Amino acid sequence: MVTTAPNTQSTRASLGADRAFLLLRTVFTIAPIAFGLDKFAELLTDWEQYLAPWINDLVPGSAHDAMLAVGVVEVVAGIAVALAPRYGAVLVAGWLAGIILNLVTMGEYYDVALRDFGLLIAALALAALAFDRHKAAA
Template identity: 80%
Template sequence: MTDTASSQHDTAPTSPDVGADRAFLLLRTVFTIAPIAFGLDKFAELLTDWEQYLAPWINDLVPGSAHDAMLAVGVIEVAAGVVVAVAPRYGAVLVAAWLGGIILNLVTMCEFLDIALRDFGLLVGALALASLAWSRRRSVG
């Protein structure tokens, strides 16, 4: 005796793009929400003391205090999330580049290497979003 619902699911036609569309939507959502949330938290400081993650050599390069630098970082992160929402082909690359900068900052501190590794995974995810966004553009246009 076969399960009708199961056999219908197995034989239902599916587009090969369904998985890519779902992955695109998930990645676009997370790379919109996460940068905006983390950017806003640079002002609220609810999650952590963000200044501890700023390498001293970068703090020496930027004008003002480490707190001022983190506020600027917050603005950039919010903007990156908005760009992902509006133009994911470009926003995803922007987020990937930003994550590369964060990784460089963390690695040069010789601290927070676990966070640098996590951010490398996020960078790869952002590049996957960019790839999906560009392939969607070609298939539509």
């Protein structure tokens, strides 16, 4: 009987993908939940300053009410990543795209928009890894 050694390069790549998946899943679970809860606690910043006036005009209630709704969506997105990362990561990426649009149309906070673009790409990477893991398990 002839045995072959496992392909160590593919094993190493698989371990790296598993680590990347775990890191991204963890951060995209914790960060949205933490930021969402802070919309209620207001410990980190005055979140209302980041709301574009045209969006504030579209949503019912005050800017504060809008930020509370944003907080709920962010908590739900974090939970979605924890429970179903294939879909939760896409939800987070879409949410980040909306935040970027909001910030860019304000004509301010381009640095935050650029950071959020990086996060959007990372969320899409998580989705890709999650879909690959799902296919491999099937």
